[in-house]
Amino acid sequence: MISDNLVQQDLITKLKTITTVTNVLGDGVSGIKELEWQGDTFKYPCVRLDLESNEYVFDEQELCQLYSIEFSLYIFSEERSSKQCSQIKGLLENYLTGIGWTGTNAKYTRLRLIDSVPAVREDERTWRSQLKYRTKVQILP
Amino acid sequence: MAKTPIVKISNITKFMDSLARSLRSNFAWSSQIRKTIRNHPATDRSGNVSGFITIGENEKDKSGNPLSGMIRAFEWGSGIHGTKRAKYIISPKNKTRLAFLWPKATPPYIRGRKLAGTASGGRLSFFYVEHPGVQKRGSIEKSVNATLSKAVPELKLAIRQNIVDIINITVNEINKTTAR
Numbered sequence: 572m573i574s575d576n577l578v579q580q581d582l583i584t585k586l587k588t589i590t591t592v593t594n595v596l597g598d599g600v601s602g603i604k605e606l607e608w609q610g611d612t613f614k615y616p617c618v619r620l621d622l623e624s625n626e627y628v629f630d631e632q633e634l635c636q637l638y639s640i641e642f643s644l645y646i647f648s649e650e651r652s653s654k655q656c657s658q659i660k661g662l663l664e665n666y667l668t669g670i671g672w673t674g675t676n677a678k679y680t681r682l683r684l685i686d687s688v689p690a691v692r693e694d695e696r697t698w699r700s701q702l703k704y705r706t707k708v709q710i711l712p
Numbered sequence: 713m714a715k716t717p718i719v720k721i722s723n724i725t726k727f728m729d730s731l732a733r734s735l736r737s738n739f740a741w742s743s744q745i746r747k748t749i750r751n752h753p754a755t756d757r758s759g760n761v762s763g764f765i766t767i768g769e770n771e772k773d774k775s776g777n778p779l780s781g782m783i784r785a786f787e788w789g790s791g792i793h794g795t796k797r798a799k800y801i802i803s804p805k806n807k808t809r810l811a812f813l814w815p816k817a818t819p820p821y822i823r824g825r826k827l828a829g830t831a832s833g834g835r836l837s838f839f840y841v842e843h844p845g846v847q848k849r850g851s852i853e854k855s856v857n858a859t860l861s862k863a864v865p866e867l868k869l870a871i872r873q874n875i876v877d878i879i880n881i882t883v884n885e886i887n888k889t890t891a892r
Contacts (some may be wrong), residue, residue, distance in 0.1 A: 623757070625818060686721045691725055695746065701725070
């Protein structure tokens with residue numbers, strides 16, 4: 572069993588290596604956190620990760636130790652126009668779609684983009700866009 | 713086989729965005745309320761895609777009461793304009809009297825059940841006042857109706873396209889399997 576926090580840790584670590592994105596975030600590499608992060612001191616623009624599902628892929632012998640996860644990346648910006656929000660989304664989409672890698676806790680096969688939401692106004696001052704991915708996760712031996 | 717949703721998050725987000733924009737437009741008369749309209753991210757939990765919008769969440773009005781109360785009053789009407797069809801009483805909370813300027817009142821100011829007398833700065837002092845309430849504006853109702861008539865056909869088209877995509881993917885996968 573691979574716990575949610577280990578998957579989340581791997582994903583955030585991977586996201587923090589994308590320097591083209593972290594360079595434009597208000598808090599740099601610290602600008603990438605989980606969606607429900609309960610702090611209140613941060614700067615826009617920022618990226619938030621939401622691990623939406625982490626399900627065991629059933630196999631009778633239980634040898635694969637394979638999981639299927641779905642996660643969303645939210646990009647928030649406070650600029651007057653949606654340009655910055657869309658640009659960061661584009662950078663993430665170009666980097667992440669189709670990649671696979673081995674993290675500290677598990678191996679992640681090809682990231683499949685399953686939804687891409689253009690920037691919308693979350694409230695009067697904040698833009699939000701979203702990328703949703705699905706991938707297979709294999710626990711490292 | 714690939715799991716492809718019939719309703720995508722982007723479909724619901726677009727729908728919710730239309731509603732949020734309509735709400736911001738219909739609440740143009742109150743910047744205090746308009747600023748609290750928040751379109752939360754749509755979520756997909758086991759194929760159930762949903763989104764929600766909050767208005768006045770965790771916000772207070774100028775008197776320190778939840779803003780939701782004020783929004784409710786303007787949506788459905790309050791006092792004589794509401795369901796109770798009666799004025800409601802406003803009494804002091806932290807002081808013993810209410811005091812404010814009332815240019816329409818003319819002397820003599822006789823102390824009674826409501827009027828306590830005069831206060832500094834030309835104000836009148838009251839034990840309590842009766843407020844007639846506010847008229848219904850129905851801003852949320854207008855927005856919902858406007859959005860349903862415009863965005864539902866768009867959502868239907870998007871869902872129809874998703875179903876066509878799913879059928880195409882499934883047929884392709886069946887063809888690949890039978891060709892092996």
